Amino acid sequence: MIKSPILQSLVSSRDDITHNQEAVNTFRGKEQEILYLLKRCNDVDEFKQIHARFIKLSFLCSSSFSASSVLAKCAHSGWDNSMNYAASIFRGFDDPCTFDFNTMIRGYVNETCFEEALCVYSEMIERGIEPDHFTYPFLLKACTRLKSIREGKQIHGHVFKLGLDDDVFVQNSLISMYGRCGEMELSSAVFEKLEFKTAASWSSMVSARAAMGMWSECLMLFREMCREKDLKVEESGLVSALSACANTGALNLGRSIHGFLLRNISKLNIAVHTSLVDMYVKCGCLEKALHIFKKMESRNNLTYSAMISGLALHGEGEAALRMFSEMIQEGLESDHVVYVSVLNACSHSGLVKEGRQVFKEMLKEGKVEPTAEHYGCLVDLLGRAGLLEEALETIHSMPIEQNDVVWRSFLSSCRVHQNVELGQIAARELLKLASHNTGDYLLISNMYSQAGMWDDVARARTEIATKGLKQTPGFSIVEVKGKTHRFVSQDRSHPRCKEIYKMLNQMEWQLKFE
DNA sequence: TTAGGGTTAG
Incomplete structure (x- = not known):
């Protein structure tokens, strides 16, 4: 039983056709119509049935243009397993052209099958099909995602040989x-x-500098x-x-960009809004971020x-959980990043019960x-709360x-809660996994010094010295009234250093008291 | 058919 009006129209067209020249002419006339219907079809089963009819009819006469269009429709549909089906169509072609190879490469890249995209390109070269200027943007994207610099350089060579480098x-x-x-x-050489x-x-x-976390270079280029x-x-x-502003605390520049966006772009899209939310949150303006979000x-x-991670950053764990519920109510499905954000929010606000529950639900949902x-x-959540055995x-x-x-x-957590016995287990496992990390030896050394185990402190310190390890001090940056302040761990070079440390001590004391 | 964007543990 064929319900679709599109299919019914095709069946009647097939029934009219007999193996004679008249039929061929009829088909030629129908070909454009079939392609039109194919392009409009949005359902995979419907597509497969239309494609089956197309094959039956097209052995009478089919232009490679039509076949290529069918392939492209399938490869870029985004349906489940669309690329498997596209590959089966592609394998049926005797002489695939550049367009067909491009279609396959693009399809694989869009479906994040980057290695397959590179394989199709290799086949293209082996079969002597000449790539064109459409081939390379897709292919280079595949190299980018795979971080395949070797292949990327080879492909750059091909681009140059084919004269497509302009x-x-x-x-x-x-x-x-x-x-x-x-x-x-x-990258800069090509740009220059x-x-x-x-x-x-x-x-x-x-964006490449932003993706590599080179925030100051990113902002320099942006300026x-x-x-x-x-x-x-x-x-x-x-x-x-904006992402660079968020990660360097450059609130003033972030605000200027926001202003520029409002003045120049009539309707900001979801990506821009998200980066604005992230920028305001990370630059300390939670209310502004919430305002944009709402x-x-x-x-x-x-x-x-x-x-959610912004609320976590500001210590608003319960609000983060409410936000998570709102997200589910809005009909969105949580993904792995959202779960990380929610669990992190629980961890930083000491919401042990809630965090356990979220993790349990995540496993249950599967x-x-x-x-x-x-x-x-989860380990962090339990550990911070002193539930070391459970962690x-x-x-x-x-x-x-x-x-x-x-x-x-x-x-x-073992150090904070002064459990040297469990801490030693952690230290042993950690050093097995990540050697030559100064921070780890310092963490171990601090744990022993808090417990007064001076021989062990000396051993950890000697380890740092004999391995020639150096620790880069951590720092944070904050912009206040347009001026950027950098706080480096143990730094005493600031002219108002005494006041700063006095304030820090006061804050520490108050926190302990609370 | 083609380039460039946002979120995540410690």
């Missing part, structure tokens, strides 16, 4: 590929050679970009810059995880596979590999 899309893809693979000099630097070229440079005349600054570059027309998981991050949060049991119950972070978190 295509602006290919150039920008190269900038992005090199930048995100950590090859900043090569550009005859016309477009908004996307700048954006590729800025340079803003000085360019006749350049229409687009949202993507601004989003990366005014948003629609929100997704990324928006919620930014807001939609999100627990990762080391989730276990890390240790949690580590032992992990169905995945225990990593250094989990043991470090547990060790830290």
